Amino acid sequence: MNFNEYLDEDMLSIQLAHRLAGALNTALETQDRAFLVVPGGTTPGPVFDILCATRLDWSRVDVALSDERWRPEEHIRSNTKLLRERLFVERAAKATHVPLYRRAETPEEVIDDLAAGIEARLPIDVLLLGMGTDMHTASLFPGGDRIEEALSRDAPVLVPMRAEGEPEPRVTMSARVLNDAMSKHLVIMGDAKRGALDRARSMTPLQAPVAAVLDDIEVHWAP
Numbered sequence: 106m107n108f109n110e111y112l113d114e115d116m117l118s119i120q121l122a123h124r125l126a127g128a129l130n131t132a133l134e135t136q137d138r139a140f141l142v143v144p145g146g147t148t149p150g151p152v153f154d155i156l157c158a159t160r161l162d163w164s165r166v167d168v169a170l171s172d173e174r175w176r177p178e179e180h181i182r183s184n185t186k187l188l189r190e191r192l193f194v195e196r197a198a199k200a201t202h203v204p205l206y207r208r209a210e211t212p213e214e215v216i217d218d219l220a221a222g223i224e225a226r227l228p229i230d231v232l233l234l235g236m237g238t239d240m241h242t243a244s245l246f247p248g249g250d251r252i253e254e255a256l257s258r259d260a261p262v263l264v265p266m267r268a269e270g271e272p273e274p275r276v277t278m279s280a281r282v283l284n285d286a287m288s289k290h291l292v293i294m295g296d297a298k299r300g301a302l303d304r305a306r307s308m309t310p311l312q313a314p315v316a317a318v319l320d321d322i323e324v325h326w327a328p
């Protein structure tokens with residue numbers, strides 16, 4: 106893991122967005138298409154605000170979330186809502202969205218179809234992850250009902266996940282799919298998350314799932 110420290114959120118957002126765009130451009134030099142995977146939650150919005158305006162051939166970029174909350178797209182907790190409002194605008198409006206959600210009562214009803222859409226684009230070229238103070242990343246939660254499966258070497262591409270305290274089911278990319286990414290980044294803000302990441306480094310992935318993705322990753326932090 107390589108730790109990149111920035112003066113503040115603005116500096117982090119500008120520099121990280123340009124770094125992600127550079128990695129996508131590099132992939133597009135040798136490939137027809139590039140696959141970008143990004144987190145939901147509250148942290149990545151300011152990065153998306155810059156990334157969406159960067160110059161690259163967005164018509165050749167596929168974008169998926171690392172994980173989704175099982176809510177319709179217009180719901181306030183939908184990670185897809187964040188993507189639509191903050192990433193798929195300006196130049197990035199030309200990107201192709203690869204969904205992790207489809208209207209259905211439970212993820213299990215449609216997960217095979219959703220996974221096929223992701224599998225067709227693997228490996229991930231550029232991965233940005235977030236992390237909660239409970240040391241979850243994507244929807245790999247400590248104590249999640251299928252966490253062992255999602256962390257296993259032969260995990261499926263997508264795993265449904267339910268965790269105590271989370272108001273809805275989730276769908277998450279498995280750790281093996283995340284770890285196969287060509288360029289891996291983790292964005293965290295604030296002292297609480299920095300402390301959590303430090304603690305996670307000496308814990309097992311079952312206790313601190315973010316520990317499962319820290320090899321060869323660039324961490325981006327601002328106070």
Ligand SMILES: O=C1O[C@H](COP(=O)(O)O)[C@@H](O)[C@H](O)[C@H]1O
Nearest residue numbers: 144145146147148235236237243
């Ligand atoms: O629920 C989620 O949480 C994490 C962290 O979110 P944040 O609000 O603390 O930035 C996020 O990375 C994940 O994609 C999301 O579904």
